[in-house]
Amino acid sequence: MEATEEKLSRRNFLKNASTLATGLAVGGVVGGGLFAGGCASNGATKTAMAAKWPWPYQKLDPEVVRKKGYEGYYEGACMYGAVRALVSELSAKVGDPYSSLPIDMFRYGEGGMAGWGSLCGALNGSCAVLNLASDKKTYPKLVTELLNFYTTNSFPSKKHDAYAKFPGQVQSVSGSTLCHVSIANWCKVSGKKALSPERADRCAKLAGDVAAHAAGLLNKMADGTFAAAYTIPPAVQTCRGCHAKGGTLGNIRGKENCEQCHDLNYKAHHPSF
Numbered sequence: 001m002e003a004t005e006e007k008l009s010r011r012n013f014l015k016n017a018s019t020l021a022t023g024l025a026v027g028g029v030v031g032g033g034l035f036a037g038g039c040a041s042n043g044a045t046k047t048a049m050a051a052k053w054p055w056p057y058q059k060l061d062p063e064v065v066r067k068k069g070y071e072g073y074y075e076g077a078c079m080y081g082a083v084r085a086l087v088s089e090l091s092a093k094v095g096d097p098y099s100s101l102p103i104d105m106f107r108y109g110e111g112g113m114a115g116w117g118s119l120c121g122a123l124n125g126s127c128a129v130l131n132l133a134s135d136k137k138t139y140p141k142l143v144t145e146l147l148n149f150y151t152t153n154s155f156p157s158k159k160h161d162a163y164a165k166f167p168g169q170v171q172s173v174s175g176s177t178l179c180h181v182s183i184a185n186w187c188k189v190s191g192k193k194a195l196s197p198e199r200a201d202r203c204a205k206l207a208g209d210v211a212a213h214a215a216g217l218l219n220k221m222a223d224g225t226f227a228a229a230y231t232i233p234p235a236v237q238t239c240r241g242c243h244a245k246g247g248t249l250g251n252i253r254g255k256e257n258c259e260q261c262h263d264l265n266y267k268a269h270h271p272s273f
């Protein structure tokens, strides 16, 4: 245990340095909402608890979602911001059950869940909505595409620069779905502190960027043009070949980049080879 811990700490994680209340408020806008029995434009009359899954989806403007995600961050942080962006737009277009979703439940996701640096809240929140709006077969594919997008692209995007507090920020690729890694990588390239206003603004942009991409994926689903594109990278697939399901050991689960935490030169670290 100690030896492994030491090994893990030596492996630098950063190697690639590189609500109801809201429902009511929005429901009022669509002229239906809760008090009116939730008579939404699509004829749905179900509130959140009684709604049949998946919930109906109508195409959204990703750029509207992007800006709302940024703004929502400053109300309730990353996960809340991402959910608010998507759900407020869906409330306006679809009505219930989105209008009666208690979005305050998504505040906990900030900082990778109450500051633990675990799963990025922008991802966590956006995936919650992907889950609501797509069926059993589709949502894991949409989630996978969003996670892949998040881990492989440069953030924050420049698309917030017209209104952001800190326009033109330096970008970084996290390689991980973890808030901790994402923030640490960005702090490394920006030279800013993890609890600085600049880092907060970077994450506000991220909340918008991730939610906007989620909207884009759902739009493709609605158009019937969504096609799952992600494949497990070869390096990860090599490790999984022995360690994941179907492998000789079958002792792990996951698709995260093994290299960020373990040594990719597995021969040197596997005495039996």
Ligand code: HEC
Pocket: 235, 238, 239, 240, 241, 242, 243, 249, 258, 259, 262, 263, 264, 265, 266, 269, 270, 271, 272, 273
């Ligand atoms: C050919 C099969 C095989 C492949 C490929 C493989 N492993 Fe392993 N791995 C093993 C076996 C067998 C053990 C346990 C015995 C040992 O240490 O030799 C092990 C042990 C481990 C351990 C725990 C002990 C240690 O030595 O650190 C880790 C962590 C690990 N592997 C990670 C990885 C990663 C990451 C990759 C991909 C870069 C990988 N493995 C690729 C077979 C494999």
Ligand code: HEC
Pocket: 001, 004, 005, 008, 236, 239, 240, 243, 251, 252, 253, 254, 255, 256, 257, 258, 259, 260, 261, 262
């Ligand atoms: C975010 C960091 C992280 C990532 C990414 C990651 N691991 Fe791990 N892995 C760990 C930690 C931490 C442990 C627990 C080590 C311990 O306590 O002994 C572990 C444990 C393991 C073990 C069991 C080690 C043992 O001693 O039996 C294997 C095997 C393993 N990981 C393989 C992989 C493979 C393969 C991947 C890529 C698909 C991967 N890991 C991705 C951090 C990570």
